[in-house]
Amino acid sequence: MPQRTLEIDSVSKRFGDVVALDSVSFDVRPGELFGFVGSNGAGKTTAMRIVLGVVSADAGEVRFDGRPVTHEIRTRIGYMPEERGLYPKMKVLDQLVYLAQLHGMPPNEAHRNAETWIGRLGLTDRRADEVQKLSLGNQQRVQLAAALVHDPAVLVLDEPFSGLDPIAVDVMSDVLREQAASGVPVIFSSHQLELVERLCDRVGIIRSGRIVACDSVAELTSSAASQLVVSAPAAPPGWAAALPGVRVVSESGGSTVLELAPDADDQSVLAAALATGPVHEFTRRKASLSELFRTAVAEGAIR
């Protein structure tokens, strides 16, 4: 295990009868952006809260740099909770300085960092305003600054993109990339799968408290079933239904979308299509993360 890796090892948690996490294991490596996806109630927030010690695990362990995460190590994690929260009546600068100090930063450095992030996130005009007087978008920026102001060694962000306007999404993406590039392990949860696919080095998919997939996006999608788009105007309906390893996803106006099992032969599909008449299009398409996610969530396991 490389240094400064965040490891979640066999973590379980129940709330009464609800099993929120069932022996969840994955790791987030230094310099990597890790996307944590799953439907509502899958257990993402619970897992993150356990990392931050806000909820205690029933079993399992969270380690950083090979050692169990203690209170001392937690002060070096940057956290953005799902339920955003800041002191509504505290001024932006004061708030950031306070939070930096609570994370163990000396006053001077806390001030310097707060000013730096206020500048970077375009909040300079608002630095002396109470948080409650800010627009929702600006409040989100302060929230991000609050997670970053103490130079965290690990970043844990719960749905950081939710409710952001497109420009703020770009700012957030840049900041996360830059943090990862500087060697910080970054984990964030999201529903925006295109975004996760574009940003993340690795993805973990959680379903009902269990990790059902965890790998790089390329690995995950290549091992999954791929799709064929065949445009054969003369083909009769149902022409492909009997082909081995093939499932018809949709069929309309001479254009057919097929799903191929990983071991199915696309050349025999082409031959069958040509047998019906002219073929105008024959395209192989990799499954997107969204499709993969849908399959994973529907079927449980994909590997």
Added chain:
Amino acid sequence: MTQPTDRRSVTPLTAVRLVALRELNTRLRTRGFVAGTLLILAVLVGYLALQASLFSDADRTTVGLTGQAAAIAEPLEQGARQLDEDIRTQRVPDVEAGREQVRAGELDVLVSGSPANLRALVKTELDPQVRALLSGISQQEVLDAKLIEAGLDPAEVMSEVNSVRVQVSTLETPDPERGQRLVVALVMLGLLYMSITTYGSLVAQGIVEEKASRVVEILLSTVRPWHLLLGKVIGLGLVGLVQLAVLGVSGLVMATSTGVLTISGVATQTLLWGLLWYLLGFFLYATVFAGAGSLVSRQEDMQAVLTPVTIVLLVGFLAGFAVIQEPEGTAAVVLSMIPFLAPILMPGRIAAGAAGWLEIALSLALTVAAIAVLTWLGARVYRAAVLRTGSRIRLRDALRG
């Protein structure tokens, strides 16, 4: 900038200090704090001024003398001095003018007629002491005349009569400062009740605010619940202490300089005791307020959980009036030993000079013990409830953890 600093940690002391400093900064700097302190100060000044006028005017009787009655000025004032009554006499040109002055309240009594046959005019009723004095003067006049008729020298007879005195022995020395001590005790009672209720409620309010705004999750990802609670309690407790000290010292200075209080030694001592008992009372109630506050997530629900606590304080405050009237009574002693009430009642009894050292020590010990128990309980409820948002949490569930 993004390179993590490797050896860095927040000691418990640092965490508590930071949280407390934030409370001090946000509360002391607000306009509300300054305005509130000034308002209470104004009320305090008003009360002291009222006491001052009561002390000087209430017992004074102004007697207007007209016509022959002017001759009784000397014996009336002399008699008043013997009875320890404050009577001022003044001459009035005629009965009509005197009547008007009585009506206007400038005179309490108008006396006319001859010394042997005095007539008194009052607005509603004649003070019994004044009545006795006036009757005595008339009777003396008549007696003198009779003595002369009988061939005796009135002066000789009266000096003999007057030399006969009842022998008085006292069991306890009277305390001439009792009235003032009462005022000091009442002021302290009011200030303590107000401070503990106000700053205790502020603890609860602050906790609900952190829950309602959800900032508590970020805080608790880096600060332990106990440190957050302790910092908040210490911070707000100090704000209250500052306010109480400002009020106490300025009240004391004003009362002493205007002559309302001549017992500045007793008052200073009471203030110091008051500050100590405030701290004890505040810490006793603060974690109870904190635990209660942590059960709800919205400001609107707060009043319901705080009411039981504020009622206990109110009971203490009301009992305080009775206790101060009779600070040596058994009821007073017992009530002031109950830890929940001691911080409000004991300072008053100490001010009244009614609490012995042993009693003070015992109630201090009991209160400190209660603080230990309640802090443990309050912190436990707080830790269990502070991260649970949504509907109100039942105390039983919170205690179970």
